[in-house]
Amino acid sequence: MTKEPDRLPARKLKSLQTRMKLLAAGSDIFIKEGFQKATISQIIKKAETGYGTAYVHFKNKDDILIVLMDDVMNRFYDIAEFSFEPNTKVEAYGIIEKQVSAFLEMANEERKILKVVEEAIGVSEEVRKKWQTIRERFIERISRDVAFAQKNGLARRDVDCTLVARGWFYANEMYLWDIVRNDRDLLVNDVVHNLTAMYTGGLYIQ
Amino acid sequence: MTKEPDRLPARKLKSLQTRMKLLAAGSDIFIKEGFQKATISQIIKKAETGYGTAYVHFKNKDDILIVLMDDVMNRFYDIAEFSFEPNTKVEAYGIIEKQVSAFLEMANEERKILKVVEEAIGVSEEVRKKWQTIRERFIERISRDVAFAQKNGLARRDVDCTLVARGWFYANEMYLWDIVRNDRDLLVNDVVHNLTAMYTGGLYIQ
């Protein structure tokens, strides 16, 4: 590679700063007001820009949140990619517990932004689609893990791996939102243990 | 009881008819347009009433849908009240399968209105609360069933009955919305079998 001039477009830089100010303000306003109550006017006021400026940088309110979601999204992707190659039931239990734990701990850590995201999923088609890709990524991955366990004789074969994966993820996801909301004061560890125990062993004896 | 005059308030009757026209129109418009896109103007136009009339009978758009939800809600309550007194694991499996089946079949039958409800849950605080009461009713009931099975030595005792109930209902609920949306072409019977099998027996062998 030859020397890239590394141009310093003074105007482009100012533009980037404006964009950042809008994102920072968006984050504050979304967290304070919630997704629906937040308005473009509030955001541009906090960012100290003109009204139209928001529309120069973003398509609309949804678009601002989608950009803000990006970090969290990537953390989810990382968790989805946990490797899974157990040789025993106990080993499987351990891996699964670790993954569930990571998933739900994130609910705690990113509670503020996820609260907004949850609301936005219900309101904005765009945000819903974005979340849907996360969900399908998890389910597809879990599906493969179940199939792996079935092939190795660890798991029963009279169930469909994609249906199992979906149901399992759904329970996890709903607990995620529960923790984000923090209505009930759930202890993450209890949830993790119960979910994992039920998933691997079922409720009934024998 | 003495003879009630059974007054026929001619004006009250007219009023009731207006209310019914609004509800019928509301149902049509909600189903055709979805909850967010539907407007009061569309509804009153279809009902052939004045704009303000809608606000005489209902607090707002949410309120109209909540009244429309009522039938479906009652059917949900009925399903939640299924009796549960199994003596064996096989018997328990049968009862649970029947309840899940009734729950998910309703998704098919009431698909149109439930599609609107799902959207409205995301948008309207009021509707969300209404659905929340359904959910808690199910969870509370399932909780008792789990405790019953634990007391009778049918179910393992190292799990918390309310956490189990919640996770179990969450998986069911998400499949309900899946079926309502009808994205994937799911066979209800397959879903029922997989859910019930996993719940009662777990994924792993032994």
Added chain:
DNA sequence: AGAGTCAATGACACCATGTCATTGACAATG
């Protein structure tokens, strides 16, 4: 017949959105 009640009405004030013509600072060119 007259007074009272109440369902119905639509004009109105309010508010948020997204667009667009205009501005002015900076960049590129000769």
Added chain:
DNA sequence: CATTGTCAATGACATGGTGTCATTGACTCT
């Protein structure tokens, strides 16, 4: 340096939905 081009920024505006309220007029009661 002067001239022309580009592009981020701006806010006034058109649009469209909401909920309110003063007014109307049909019905009820005495």
